[in-house]
Amino acid sequence: MRILNLKNLIFSGFLTAISFTNISAQDAWINISQDQKIPKLLELKIEMSEANKIGDRYKIQLFYGDNNEASEVFKDYESKHSYPAMIDYETPNYKVYVGNFRNRLEADRALLEIKENFPGAFIPKPKRR
Incomplete structure (x- = not known):
């Protein structure tokens, strides 16, 4: 019981001492200096995001x-759909990918449209970069 009273007495004394001091956060000035490379790095990140070179994205694999067959599938796809497509070389084969979707829901919606013309299309698990 005495310990609790002693702790309360010390705490109330501390609060009283703080209340008599005139401390204000508005009295101090804060200067923030920014490295000159930060704006350039932000621009680079924006460019890489727009070029889809960072982040986990979902793509649809057609072929x-x-x-030769990859080129034919690519041309056939571009004549029928508007999502961007690309041919990627992974030794020893070529793959035709469609889109660069932010989430699985967008990819699934596009897959429903694409499966009408390309029934073998599927969404592989995205690679971590």
């Missing part, structure tokens, strides 16, 4: 095989 996996040799170069």
Whole structure:
């Protein structure tokens, strides 16, 4: 019981001492200096995000095989759909990918449209970068 009273007495004395001091956060000035490289890095990050070079993104895979067939699938796809497509080379085969979707829901919606013309299309698990 005495310990609790002693702790309360010390705490109330501390609060009283603080209340008599005139401390104000508005009296101090804060100067923030920014490195000159930060704006350049932000621009680079924006460019990489727009070029889809960072982050986990979902893509739809249409084809996996040799170069000639991949080119034909790519041309056939571009004549029927508007999502951006690309041919990627992974030794020893070529893959045709469609889109660069932020989440699985967007990719699934596009997959429903694409499956009408390309029934073998699927969404592979995105790679971490």
